[in-house]
Amino acid sequence: MAQQANHALPNGYQLEEYLIERQLSLGGFSIVYLANDSRGRQVAIKEYLPNSLALRGEGEICPVISPEHQGAFRYGMKCFFEEGRALARLSHPNVIRVLNFFRANETVYMVMEYEHGRTLQEFIQKHQGHISERFIRGVFTRMLNGLREVHAHKLLHLDLKPSNIYLRTDNTPVLIDFGAARQTLATDQPILKPMYTPGFASPEHYTSRKDLGPWSDIYSVGAAMYACLSGGAPQAADDRLKKNLLTPAIERWNGQYSDRLLEIIDWCLSLDHLERPQSVFALQKALVAAVTPPPPKAEPNWLERVMGKLKKSAVK
Amino acid sequence: MRFTIYQESRQGGRANNEDRIAYCYSRDALLMVVADGMGGHFYGEIAAQIAVQTLTDNFQHEATPTIDDPFRFLQKGITNAHHAILDYSAKHRLQESPRTTCVACIVQDNIAYWAHAGDSRLYLMRGGKVAAQTRDHSRVRLLIEEGVINEAQAARHPDRNKIYSCLGSIDQPPELDFSRKTLLEKGDVLLLCTDGLWGVLSGEMMAVALKGSNLMNAVPMLLAQAETKAGAHGDNLSAVAVRWEESYHEEENLTSISTQTMALNEVTTRFDEFGRNPGYKTDLSDDEIEKAIEEIRAAIEKYNPKK
Numbered sequence: 001m002a003q004q005a006n007h008a009l010p011n012g013y014q015l016e017e018y019l020i021e022r023q024l025s026l027g028g029f030s031i032v033y034l035a036n037d038s039r040g041r042q043v044a045i046k047e048y049l050p051n052s053l054a055l056r057g058e059g060e061i062c063p064v065i066s067p068e069h070q071g072a073f074r075y076g077m078k079c080f081f082e083e084g085r086a087l088a089r090l091s092h093p094n095v096i097r098v099l100n101f102f103r104a105n106e107t108v109y110m111v112m113e114y115e116h117g118r119t120l121q122e123f124i125q126k127h128q129g130h131i132s133e134r135f136i137r138g139v140f141t142r143m144l145n146g147l148r149e150v151h152a153h154k155l156l157h158l159d160l161k162p163s164n165i166y167l168r169t170d171n172t173p174v175l176i177d178f179g180a181a182r183q184t185l186a187t188d189q190p191i192l193k194p195m196y197t198p199g200f201a202s203p204e205h206y207t208s209r210k211d212l213g214p215w216s217d218i219y220s221v222g223a224a225m226y227a228c229l230s231g232g233a234p235q236a237a238d239d240r241l242k243k244n245l246l247t248p249a250i251e252r253w254n255g256q257y258s259d260r261l262l263e264i265i266d267w268c269l270s271l272d273h274l275e276r277p278q279s280v281f282a283l284q285k286a287l288v289a290a291v292t293p294p295p296p297k298a299e300p301n302w303l304e305r306v307m308g309k310l311k312k313s314a315v316k
Numbered sequence: 317m318r319f320t321i322y323q324e325s326r327q328g329g330r331a332n333n334e335d336r337i338a339y340c341y342s343r344d345a346l347l348m349v350v351a352d353g354m355g356g357h358f359y360g361e362i363a364a365q366i367a368v369q370t371l372t373d374n375f376q377h378e379a380t381p382t383i384d385d386p387f388r389f390l391q392k393g394i395t396n397a398h399h400a401i402l403d404y405s406a407k408h409r410l411q412e413s414p415r416t417t418c419v420a421c422i423v424q425d426n427i428a429y430w431a432h433a434g435d436s437r438l439y440l441m442r443g444g445k446v447a448a449q450t451r452d453h454s455r456v457r458l459l460i461e462e463g464v465i466n467e468a469q470a471a472r473h474p475d476r477n478k479i480y481s482c483l484g485s486i487d488q489p490p491e492l493d494f495s496r497k498t499l500l501e502k503g504d505v506l507l508l509c510t511d512g513l514w515g516v517l518s519g520e521m522m523a524v525a526l527k528g529s530n531l532m533n534a535v536p537m538l539l540a541q542a543e544t545k546a547g548a549h550g551d552n553l554s555a556v557a558v559r560w561e562e563s564y565h566e567e568e569n570l571t572s573i574s575t576q577t578m579a580l581n582e583v584t585t586r587f588d589e590f591g592r593n594p595g596y597k598t599d600l601s602d603d604e605i606e607k608a609i610e611e612i613r614a615a616i617e618k619y620n621p622k623k
Contacts, residue, residue, distance in 0.1 A: 098612075
């Protein structure tokens with residue numbers, strides 16, 4: 001049966017001290033709105049509204065929660081609180097800030113900072129395959145500062161992907177959407193399925209959730225970097241476990257980016273979690289190690305390319 | 317705290333299940349309880365239920381988020397349960413008060429504390445071996461220790477189900493045995509179970525089966541084996557098993573369940589009331605919602621004050 005979509009609160013709706021401007025996104029667990037606070041500052045408000053458990057019809061304000069779903073709805077609310085608690089304790093320029101948390105309309109809301117910008121996903125779509133090494137290093141090094149802070153608080157993000165990395169107008173990254181972070185806490189609830197995104201979720205997400213660790217977020221970082229180069233998500237980890245069709249970055253973009261960057265991407269995308277960088281720090285260290293990217297050069301013709309390869313192998 | 321935990325109770329070949337099991341945890345403490353209501357007595361399952369309920373209720377009040385004195389908590393909790401059973405039978409004018417065994421364990425700061433009365437057991441399993449276990453308060457255990465009979469003879473002894481300490485006896489309060497403070501290591505498994513399980517499968521065998529395995533699969537497998545082996549008239553069988561994912565001695569790293577983000581006064585309890593399909597229960601009350609929101613707001617105020 002197809003799941004019905006929830007209707008968002010109407011534009012112009014006064015939600016406590018906030019005035020809803022419009023809906024920003026609609027997910028399976030929540031709706032995110034753009035709103036203005038009493039001082040006219042823009043904020044993002046996340047409304048807990050799992051569409052498998054609570055339904056809001058058109059023009060309605062309070063969702064309908066059937067009695068048999070009441071328990072699961074409340075359970076999910078607990079998870080929403082986990083996200084709030086986790087984020088409230090983090091204070092880092094590269095992690096989304098929580099500003100407020102309140103209860104209304106028979107559900108709960110989390111108010112977060114909102115800044116102008118776009119997600120890395122939108123950036124990738126716009127620049128299909130033409131993202132510079134400098135940009136990638138700049139964004140990811142700073143994003144990893146945020147992720148390090150998350151891990152330092154004994155939390156895992158578990159749903160890192162380009163659409164959860166927000167770029168301010170000056171291209172500084174902010175980690176958003178910690179809705180999956182709770183998965184470290186509870187995995188035995190059948191109705192609220194673990195969340196992950198094919199292509200960006202680590203193999204452990206699919207197979208042995210007990211092996212989830214910093215290295216799982218690091219796999220997602222590798223996949224996001226890979227997506228910057230390819231313009232789309234890499235092959236999903238569960239498919240890779242069956243038949244690995246992912247061309248290593250070092251082969252696919254040889255010569256277009258520094259070997260070091262390509263090696264780092266492949267390192268993060270190791271299927272065996274023990275072979276990946278084990279901590280964000282290890283990955284950052286590798287990323288900032290001084291390298292000179294190859295000078296941009298005119299596309300060589302096929303003969304030069306073959307000659308180049310031959311020379312390379314001769315050196316080995 | 318980080319751990320994986322699994323519990324299940326099965327009726328076996330009996331007409332009803334008189335075993336009761338539960339676990340609950342706060343941010344910094346874990347309680348596990350197994351009680352085996354005694355079949356020869358009326359309302360065994362009520363005694364077991366009272367035991368489990370009393371301990372979990374006490375835990376909810378006292379784990380804030382740690383228990384001040386775990387041994388005292390166990391001693392007080394089990395004694396209270398004993399008196400609660402006597403009160404119940406007085407109130408309902410029962411001819412004979414219902415009785416139950418009880419084994420309970422607290423883990424906090426990577427240290428385990430346990431106590432028991434009767435023949436429900438706790439095993440500490442480390443590296444696939446039994447590192448410690450409770451000593452049953454049973455006649456056959458005494459006979460074994462005096463060298464009168466061996467383990468194999470004990471398994472067939474006519475008095476093997478007779479125990480000399482339990483909760484709910486009017487004549488004598490339960491005799492409790494306490495463990496020592498036991499430092500846990502990463503990967504240690506604590507298994508609390510009733511005689512329906514340990515009477516059929518040896519501790520050594522179960523330790524091997526639980527080593528490094530996924531408890532969610534391994535425990536049901538052991539129960540299924542025991543159930544089959546015990547046959548059509550087998551006893552009720554129950555187990556609560558936890559794998560501890562931290563060490564007392566070493567720096568922790570990041571895997572599996574974490575209770576870090578739980579509220580200081582939050583307690584999560586799971587206990588199965590009847591049968592083998594507990595279904596999950598969530599009793600997040602309006603009060604608890606308000607408390608959670610208050611706590612998040614306090615954290616925002618503390619870590620992300622308004623500019």
